[in-house]
Each structure stands twice: as C-alpha cells, then as structure tokens.
Amino acid sequence: MQAPLIPAIIAVGVIVVLSVFFYFVPFFLWLSAKVSGVKISLMQLFLMRIRNVPPGVIVPSLIEAHKAGLSNITRDNLEAHYMTGGHVQRVVHALVSASKANIDLSFEKATAIDLAGRDVFEAVQTSVNPKVIDTPPVAAVAKNGIQLIAKARVTVRANIHQLVGGAGQDTILARVGEGIVSSIGSAVSHEEVLENPDSISKLVLKKGLDAGTAYEILSIDIADIDVGKNIGATLQMDQANADKNIAQAKAEERRAMAVAQEQEMIARAQEARAEVIQAEAEVPKALAQALREGNMGFMDYYKLENLKGDTAMRDNISKIKPTDFFDKK
Structure with a gap:
C-alpha cells in the first residue's frame, strides 16, 4: 500500500x-x-x-x-x-x-x-477627442420679469498642463451656469434672448471661464431654452398682498384705538354723570341749610322752583314732533 x-x-x-x-x-x-x-x-x-x-x-x-x-x-x-x-x-x-x-x-x-x-x-x-458636457437646466430672469430655463452643451478639451492643481468638471459647470444667469439677467426682455440664443454663448465665452481649470472650453452651445414663470408679476402680486395685509392691520389698529377711545369717553361721561347726580343730591341739603340760616328767603326759593318748572316745560316742548299734532289713523 x-x-x-x-x-x-x-x-x-x-x-x-x-x-x-x-x-x-x-x-x-x-x-x-x-x-x-x-x-x-x-x-x-x-x-x-x-x-x-x-x-x-x-x-x-x-x-x-x-x-x-x-x-x-x-x-x-x-x-x-x-x-x-x-x-x-x-x-x-x-x-x-x-x-x-x-x-x-x-x-x-x-x-x-x-x-x-x-x-x-x-x-x-x-x-x-474633445468631450461634450451637458449642463443641468439653469433658470434665470430677464429684466422684464420673465423666467427662462436654458440648457447648454459645453465642448471641452483636457489641458494636460493644468491637470495637477486645476479645477475639475464641476467648476466648469458652475461657471457656465453663472454666466448663463448673468447673460439672461442683463437682457432687457426674454424675447430678446429667445430671438438670439447665441448671444448667451458669446457673452459666456468672453469671460474666460476655463481659467485655472483642467479643461479648455472650445464652445458653448445653447441646446434648449424654455419660458418659465412670470416672476415679475408674481413678485408684484406678493407685494400687493403684503401691502394689503399691512393696510388691513393698520385699519384694524385704528379701529381698536377708536373703540378704546369711545369706551374711555363713555366711562368719563358716566363718571361725570355720577358726579352731577351726587351734586344734585346735595342741592336740597344746601337749600335747606340756606333757608335755616336766613341766607335765602321764601320768595327766592319760589322763584327757583318756577325756573326749574319752566325749564322742564321748554325741554318737553322741544321733544314734540310736528306730526304729533295730526291724528294718526
């Protein structure tokens, strides 16, 4: 084995x-x-x-x-x-x-x-062989308040001598997006940009966006551009609503102050009425005291009473309406 x-x-x-x-x-x-x-x-x-x-x-x-x-x-x-x-x-x-x-x-x-x-x-x-980089949709607003959404295609070539220490593709995309926003924002109207979309790429290329990067930008082409929201009108509506809310708040504040002042005046009137009633209650005592001390005679008292009655009569007559003289059927 x-x-x-x-x-x-x-x-x-x-x-x-x-x-x-x-x-x-x-x-x-x-x-x-x-x-x-x-x-x-x-x-x-x-x-x-x-x-x-x-x-x-x-x-x-x-x-x-x-x-x-x-x-x-x-x-x-x-x-x-x-x-x-x-x-x-x-x-x-x-x-x-x-x-x-x-x-x-x-x-x-x-x-x-x-x-x-x-x-x-x-x-x-x-x-x-240069490569093409597609940018994400970039939204910008023209001076007339209309929003435009643009997409660009950036053709780049590697810069061999800048690969060490040079910025990468993300920096290129960020700079191109910034240039598109600046170009659209400087346009007077969105129609001007729609008529000449190549003006965006020309303006962006002049800025030298590839400086300090590992790429050399050969061309920037606007692949698509769409009309977005009317940002200007939306902002004006928001401002109008804000102004309306502020006006309503101020009106409510004035109304509350008026109500408070009215209540304060009512309270003061009630206090004055109470003081008048209290003073009127002291009048009979003062008359009696004056009669006892001889400061006021009987005829003076009689004339005072006649004056009060005459005043009450005049007050009642002033309250009579003209229609009260006719019979009501």
Whole structure:
C-alpha cells in the first residue's frame, strides 16, 4: 500500500516546487520580454517578487513602451510608481497615446497626474477627442420679469498642463451656469434672448471661464431654452398682498384705538354723570341749610322752583314732533 504512494508524493512535491519556482521566477514573462526586445533578467524578476511588485504588471508595460518607441521608460521608474500607489498600465497607455498624437507629455508629468487622482489616460483621450458636457437646466430672469430655463452643451478639451492643481468638471459647470444667469439677467426682455440664443454663448465665452481649470472650453452651445414663470408679476402680486395685509392691520389698529377711545369717553361721561347726580343730591341739603340760616328767603326759593318748572316745560316742548299734532289713523 505504501509503495504506490511514494511516486504520487514525489509528483506532488515536484509540482509544488515548480509552482513556487515559477511564481518567484516568472520564466515565461522573461521569455516574452526577451522576444520583445526588452532587457530584463530572471534575477530582477525574482527581486520584484521579493519587493511585492507584480512582474505581470511591470513587464507588459515595459513591452508596450518599448514597442511604442518610448525608450525613456525604465523598469525602475515603473516599479517606483507602482510602489507609490500609482496605476502603471494606465500611465503607459497614456504616454503611448500622447506620443502617437504628438502631445508633449513626459513620464514625470504623467505619473504626477496619476498620483493626483486623475485618470491620465482619459485626459489624453479628451485632449485628442474633445468631450461634450451637458449642463443641468439653469433658470434665470430677464429684466422684464420673465423666467427662462436654458440648457447648454459645453465642448471641452483636457489641458494636460493644468491637470495637477486645476479645477475639475464641476467648476466648469458652475461657471457656465453663472454666466448663463448673468447673460439672461442683463437682457432687457426674454424675447430678446429667445430671438438670439447665441448671444448667451458669446457673452459666456468672453469671460474666460476655463481659467485655472483642467479643461479648455472650445464652445458653448445653447441646446434648449424654455419660458418659465412670470416672476415679475408674481413678485408684484406678493407685494400687493403684503401691502394689503399691512393696510388691513393698520385699519384694524385704528379701529381698536377708536373703540378704546369711545369706551374711555363713555366711562368719563358716566363718571361725570355720577358726579352731577351726587351734586344734585346735595342741592336740597344746601337749600335747606340756606333757608335755616336766613341766607335765602321764601320768595327766592319760589322763584327757583318756577325756573326749574319752566325749564322742564321748554325741554318737553322741544321733544314734540310736528306730526304729533295730526291724528294718526
């Protein structure tokens, strides 16, 4: 039972040893490099494994660069870029594309762009083939109060030299939106903008919106423009309603003050009436006192009573209406 197991164990051991050997010494990658004309030794490939640098990334990139005629790209450069967290294959693709398109892009510049977090290969492609960015709907109000909603298409080309430290696509969209709002807002009427929508793009392009960005704006085209609300009329209606509410509040305040003043006058009249009644109650006492003390004679009292009766009679006569003299049927 043990004799047949020995060859199997030896075969498994040989397979494991060969797997480990070819992992640390990628012979076929070395052979592919030699066939492609790239100078690299098995020891260098082994040391890549020791440094945790995958030869499967470095060697194909070296072959691509060599075939494209980029002799300034070395193995040490690619290893250093990989160990700093860069995308080696993306950088090599970008350098090859830039070389074919006659774009001045050095290895140091490409790696700096890549380490800055930008897709350097996409940037080169955008530099060769400009891309179109659609802006979201931008609402603005002309001087006559009519709202316009515009959509623009911005054609941009990547600015290789501004990719490191330059603003991105969001800044372009924000600046273009600001320019559209400013252009529509400066128009006398919305009809003027509808008749010449290209005036918006011309005015926006003059402002140099691509300054300090990673893109160069080639053109701005107004794709669509719609008429929105009458903001001016809405604001006037709101102002009129506000003025009406203020006037109503002031009128209510005046009415409340008038009611308060009326109630105050009624209260004062009631107080005066009470004082008169109280004074009238003191009159008989004063007359009696005057009669007792001899300050007033009987005839004086009699004349006073006649005066009071005459006054009451005149008061009653003044209250009689002319129609009271005729019989009512």
